[in-house]
Amino acid sequence: MRLLFAALSAFLVAIAPALAAGSPTLDRVKKNGYLRCGVNEGLPGFASPDSKGNWTGMDVDFCRAVAAAIFNDPKKVRFTPTSAKVRFTVLQSGEVDLLSRNTTWTMSRDTQLGLEFVGVIYYDGQGFMVPKKLKVTSAKQLNGANVCTNTGTTTELNLADYFRSNGLKYKVIAFEKNAEVLAAYDAGRCDAYTTDASGLYAERLKLKNANDHIILPEIISKEPLGPLVNQGDQQWGDLIRWTLFAQLNAEELGVTSKNVDQMLKSANPEVRRLLGVEGAFGESIGLTKDWVVRIVKGAGNYGEIFERNVGQGSPLKIKRGQNALWNKGGLHYAPPVR
């Protein structure tokens, strides 16, 4: 009997790596020859086609990073634009392998849909935009303000909570469509415009004089946006999660798309492990040793992706803020590769 157990456990130990090495999703992606990625139908800075017809944006570049990790070619992605209504359905039905579509990580979405959030790619949250001429520098100075926003969204509830808890008076002016809110704000019907901060930066560009308006530093709600995969394929989830972590770690260690080849010669053991010079970390998620080199070369580190799409390299000019690394005062903190 004991012998049988010993034999059985020896067998299990023997096949464990084989079991772990199998990811049906990764196999399917490799067989197709491309990654199928669900993205937004058009959101400035996150997913939008440029005038040449190439998709650009943070969510889009994350798909490219995954494709680069798998195929060593960031172009091997097919983007499926999905509306907010169908985004979970297309992932559940297997129409896409990965949903990278500015989706807020909430408990109900994580636990009730059979889907898995793999991490946070962008910490968004509700903010305020005000005209510079009001000389307001903090949301706490907005006592008695008329605030414009969209009807029937959680932004209205967050607004009520924030003003009540700070003992401030306000009047809300709500509209159905973004364009209507912006027109009312531009016409001076309200003193402040509130919605998710990334949206404020995008809407600001549509104002007649974008530079006459500022976004206040206060963020009054938590909207952590992250990519999702289907539950049940642990290794595929690991692969996506560690692609994100690899981009964050690359930024932390100063590995960029430009210097990655020199960094291969770095003496820093953390860099050597990250880039696969030492150890075989990529192989544990079904990839090759040089997986991070591929990611950084193909799509860039996290900071590069941020600045290119929403930061100083883009018209949006969003500051890093909460999206800085943990050692620069932000929230992004990736576990180490070791």
Added chain:
Amino acid sequence: MSQRRPPRVVMPGPVEWLRENLFSTPFNSVLTLVALFLIYWIVVPFVQWAFVDAAWAGTTRDACLERENGACWPFIIQRVDQFIYGFYDVAERWRVDIVLGALAAGLLWLTLPRMPAKRGIGTLMLTLFPVVAFVLLVGGFGLERIPTERWGGLIITLVVAVTGIAASLPLGILLALGRRSELPVVKGLSIAFIEFWRGVPLITVLFMAVNMLPLFMGVSVNKLLAALIAVALFSSAYMAEVVRGGLQAIPKGQYEAAAAMGLGYWQSMIFIILPQALRLSLPNIVGNFIGLLKDTSLVSIIGFFDLLGIAQVGTSDANWATPNTALTGYVFVGAVYWAMCFSMSRYAKHLEGVLASGEKR
């Protein structure tokens, strides 16, 4: 004996013309003034915005920001390729050009009066053209395959509309005949089909076909194919009712006369009844076609960027975000839709005149 005199021909002067046509009664005078005011109120600012104050040259949003009270035409000019081809591979766009060119040439040949060999061209357009267009657009036979996800803009709009139009007329005629048939099974099935498709909204049909079928049944069909089938079935149900209206307007004597001449069912339908019925229902048929062309923008619900969708998604490019980008996009797309619908409508009017020549004396 009264002497016959030629009628006096008086060309009315401009003042007389105005008095007769625009200011004949006080009420008409008021109407004229109101109309003039409306034209002044709407047309003048529009022209000012769309042409006078508009930005025309430039390759970035800065050009449009400088002219903040006018349309942002560089946004359209920079993206005109995207409006036509969507994300179709640049190196393969000649294939689309051939298809669009052949379609335009074929339609012109058939619609212009007094062109030779119309029957031959028509047969080609109905048989060879769809096959060639399919191979060119999709790929295969040595051509690179272009997945339909990369199609967009005018191609999507035209593919959906032309397929819908070409399929709905014959299907609709058959369904209309079926609904008036005396065979209970044929009649019952036709009624069930028509009433089912007329009872559900197109947007629901598209959503079900593309997102729900794969989830429930585990089968995944090409999204564009599913949309084409859905649009064809949907519009054929409407077409059937239009044709049935025409069939009911034919006096019973025509049916009896056809029977008296010894014509069978199909012969009498094809040679006697349908030509008259279709002529009667022509305005409604074209109305349906125009509606169908505009309904194609609903494919945006299933992730395709048709002409309207490509304009909308373009406005999400932060590099082109300006106060006037979205409005310019909508105005441009509206103008393209209007041009397509108006030319259909004018051709139908011309056709009505030609077909009604038998009724003139």
